[in-house]
Amino acid sequence: MHNFEIIFVNDSFSRSGILKTRRGEVKTPTFMPDGTRGVVKSLTAEQVKSVGIDIVLANTYHLHLMPGEAVVKKLGGVHGFGKWQGPILTDSGGFQVFSLSKLRKITEEGVTFKHPVTGEMRQITPEKSIQIQLELGADMIVAFDHLTGLDEKSRDKTREAFDRTHRWLERCVTEFKRLTKDMKAADRPLLFGVVQGGLDLDLRKKSLALVQASGVDGIAIGGLSVGETQEEMFKVLEALAPHYDPNRPHFLLGVGTPSDLRFAFEHGIDMADCVLPTRNARHATVWGENDEIMHLTNAKYIEDTLPIQEGCDCYACANGYSRGFLRHQFKVGEPLAGSLASIHNLRYLQRIAESYRK
Amino acid sequence: MHNFEIIFVNDSFSRSGILKTRRGEVKTPTFMPDGTRGVVKSLTAEQVKSVGIDIVLANTYHLHLMPGEAVVKKLGGVHGFGKWQGPILTDSGGFQVFSLSKLRKITEEGVTFKHPVTGEMRQITPEKSIQIQLELGADMIVAFDHLTGLDEKSRDKTREAFDRTHRWLERCVTEFKRLTKDMKAADRPLLFGVVQGGLDLDLRKKSLALVQASGVDGIAIGGLSVGETQEEMFKVLEALAPHYDPNRPHFLLGVGTPSDLRFAFEHGIDMADCVLPTRNARHATVWGENDEIMHLTNAKYIEDTLPIQEGCDCYACANGYSRGFLRHQFKVGEPLAGSLASIHNLRYLQRIAESYRK
Numbered sequence: 001m002h003n004f005e006i007i008f009v010n011d012s013f014s015r016s017g018i019l020k021t022r023r024g025e026v027k028t029p030t031f032m033p034d035g036t037r038g039v040v041k042s043l044t045a046e047q048v049k050s051v052g053i054d055i056v057l058a059n060t061y062h063l064h065l066m067p068g069e070a071v072v073k074k075l076g077g078v079h080g081f082g083k084w085q086g087p088i089l090t091d092s093g094g095f096q097v098f099s100l101s102k103l104r105k106i107t108e109e110g111v112t113f114k115h116p117v118t119g120e121m122r123q124i125t126p127e128k129s130i131q132i133q134l135e136l137g138a139d140m141i142v143a144f145d146h147l148t149g150l151d152e153k154s155r156d157k158t159r160e161a162f163d164r165t166h167r168w169l170e171r172c173v174t175e176f177k178r179l180t181k182d183m184k185a186a187d188r189p190l191l192f193g194v195v196q197g198g199l200d201l202d203l204r205k206k207s208l209a210l211v212q213a214s215g216v217d218g219i220a221i222g223g224l225s226v227g228e229t230q231e232e233m234f235k236v237l238e239a240l241a242p243h244y245d246p247n248r249p250h251f252l253l254g255v256g257t258p259s260d261l262r263f264a265f266e267h268g269i270d271m272a273d274c275v276l277p278t279r280n281a282r283h284a285t286v287w288g289e290n291d292e293i294m295h296l297t298n299a300k301y302i303e304d305t306l307p308i309q310e311g312c313d314c315y316a317c318a319n320g321y322s323r324g325f326l327r328h329q330f331k332v333g334e335p336l337a338g339s340l341a342s343i344h345n346l347r348y349l350q351r352i353a354e355s356y357r358k
Numbered sequence: 359m360h361n362f363e364i365i366f367v368n369d370s371f372s373r374s375g376i377l378k379t380r381r382g383e384v385k386t387p388t389f390m391p392d393g394t395r396g397v398v399k400s401l402t403a404e405q406v407k408s409v410g411i412d413i414v415l416a417n418t419y420h421l422h423l424m425p426g427e428a429v430v431k432k433l434g435g436v437h438g439f440g441k442w443q444g445p446i447l448t449d450s451g452g453f454q455v456f457s458l459s460k461l462r463k464i465t466e467e468g469v470t471f472k473h474p475v476t477g478e479m480r481q482i483t484p485e486k487s488i489q490i491q492l493e494l495g496a497d498m499i500v501a502f503d504h505l506t507g508l509d510e511k512s513r514d515k516t517r518e519a520f521d522r523t524h525r526w527l528e529r530c531v532t533e534f535k536r537l538t539k540d541m542k543a544a545d546r547p548l549l550f551g552v553v554q555g556g557l558d559l560d561l562r563k564k565s566l567a568l569v570q571a572s573g574v575d576g577i578a579i580g581g582l583s584v585g586e587t588q589e590e591m592f593k594v595l596e597a598l599a600p601h602y603d604p605n606r607p608h609f610l611l612g613v614g615t616p617s618d619l620r621f622a623f624e625h626g627i628d629m630a631d632c633v634l635p636t637r638n639a640r641h642a643t644v645w646g647e648n649d650e651i652m653h654l655t656n657a658k659y660i661e662d663t664l665p666i667q668e669g670c671d672c673y674a675c676a677n678g679y680s681r682g683f684l685r686h687q688f689k690v691g692e693p694l695a696g697s698l699a700s701i702h703n704l705r706y707l708q709r710i711a712e713s714y715r716k
Contacts, residue, residue: 037687037690037692038683038686038687039687039692041692041693041694042400042692042694042697043694044673044694044698045677066686066689066690067660067682067686067689071661071682071686074661074663074682075661075663075682075683076663076680080663080678080680081680081683082683083678083679302425302429303429303433305433305434315404319403319441320438320441321441322433322434322438322439324425324433325396325439325440325441328395328396328424328429329395329396329397331424331425332395334395334397334399334400335693335696336397336399336401336402338693339400339402339693340402
């Protein structure tokens with residue numbers, strides 16, 4: 001368990017470190033862009049690198065369905081596939097199975113759902129999730145969990161999902177050990193367990209203790225940013241902050257906004273991922289000075305010669321692509337506008353992460 | 359008329375040179391990508407540069423309609439707008455007015471047509487075209503011509519368009535001189551006149567003589583690649599080849615395929631532009647070895663680990679983005695696939711151009 005080196009802990013829970021993976025080091029805290037289908041949408045690996053990013057996330061659910069992990073493996077694994085040569089983390093597919101798939105049926109064995117294109121029934125079990133992620137060739141993988149909180153908030157349901165998540169975690173750990181037992185320590189991917197428990201702070205703390213006792217390499221916090229208020233999310237992060245094992249990396253799944261990230265980094269979180277910066281960017285929504293949410297299609301930007309944010313060092317701002325130019329290109333549907341805005345939004349979040357490093 | 363320096367003329371009509379513009383030199387022969395709305399679709403200026411391109415084309419018709427030349431000027435002109443810092447050539451808008459606009463009415467004064475978005479009536483005259491192009495800030499501009507050959511091929515119509523093209527050329531030259539009379543020679547954009555005459559070789563030769571007599575800086579060949587066979591186009595290029603003023607650059611408008619370009623470069627053409635490489639690329643169609651037309655969405659590429667073309671030095675091929683990867687990303691609508699394929703197709707044509715240089 002020496003994959004994480006803490007460089008600095010300040011007087012709050014905020015800390016700065018280096019996470020060591022088989023494909024290089026990750027400076028933390030960090031923001032990880034979502035490369036849903038194996039690439040960060042509309043960006044080359046070189047452009048992602050230019051943002052100052054060390055690690056990207058890929059989605060197990062999407063890659064499993066299309067083109068399938070066997071095809072990705074033949075094309076060189078997630079690294080050979082999308083040409084991102086740094087560390088890649090895959091999620092478990094759990095979130096997508098619960099949020100995107102139709103006709104899903106949850107049993108103790110796993111989740112059965114309908115393939116959105118072919119219509120055939122598929123099942124992802126904890127073992128299957130681990131198998132897919134190792135087949136994809138990720139450097140960090142996540143245990144398959146039972147997500148709650150999307151539509152049901154009853155205590156019974158939360159408790160049921162909580163218990164299942166931990167039974168599934170055991171199965172994930174067992175399967176992971178089985179499949180990686182012949183690997184040298186330096187070649188082994190890192191496994192993250194997922195903390196659930198909805199908004200119930202006691203369940204959350206119990207879940208954290210169970211995950212930490214399971215022997216995983218890293219701690220992931222799931223089930224947040226799924227419809228609750230920011231205040232509710234912050235209460236969970238606050239409650240967990242004093243209880244993390246400091247020697248392992250703490251990963252907040254699916255978060256978030258600039259203010260979410262600041263709060264998270266100030267409460268012991270080392271890494272976070274979210275589709276928000278790139279999805280917003282493709283819809284012409286970017287962050288400006290002081291987290292201002294700018295809609296670049298607004299008519300007020302027609303003749304605006306300023307970059308998105310003065311002083312920003314991203315490729316778009318540093319090269320002076322103007323708001324007026326971007327407005328026009330968004331209006332005419334030019335994909336370059338989304339790429340440039342994505343670069344800016346990712347850099348915006350990465351600068352927040354960098355501000356907490358030593 | 360010392361803007362063009364010929365380095366080499368071989369025993370056919372093929373030649374290699376350097377075209378000097380106020381914004382730098384252009385090595386010829388060259389292929390110019392179309393930056394219809396001020397940028398080469400889905401590519402940053404840096405990515406275009408990586409292809410080995412010296413000069414890009416922007417479309418007067420599109421930029422005039424949206425966002426308008428006054429807005430482009432306020433945003434820094436075409437160079438400040440799209441951040442391409444090398445030479446930019448604008449076309450006259452003539453081709454688009456004839457091919458894209460609805461309700462167009464042609465009089466001796468100019469062409470009246472309906473704005474495709476606002477529905478208001480607009481008029482482009484020869485003078486207006488020159489004014490727009492200078493306002494946009496292009497380094498090379500093209501005289502407004504009357505295009506024939508899109509739907510009518512009668513000799514009378516061709517003759518009428520031919521005569522009007524030359525009357526309009528005179529008006530363009532007059533307006534150009536009026537608007538640039540206070541510019542130093544080194545700051546003045548270059549003006550190209552357009553040779554028309556359909557498939558009538560006599561008219562074509564007369565048109566070339568008239569354009570060359572008008573005192574323009576460069577010779578553009580218009581009205582080709584508009585529906586005629588390749589054989590018909592080649593006959594025109596062959597007929598014109600012995601008659602070009604060798605001291606001026608020869609620009610073939612809207613062409614073309616790899617074989618079109620080879621034939622053109624072997625018959626005295628120095629520069630050509632076309633939307634084909636980038637438009638095809640966005641639809642997953644790329645050139646492979648020996649001009650093979652590859653449709654990357656084809657199922658045979660699912661597990662193909664090869665780059666588009668082995669040995670190609672474009673960003674996509676040199677970095678090993680596989681056909682299988684590209685197929686998948688095209689299938690799921692990922693814009694990066696179109697960007698990478700665009701880079702390859704542009705590089706494919708630029709390598710043809712480079713093969714004729716000394």
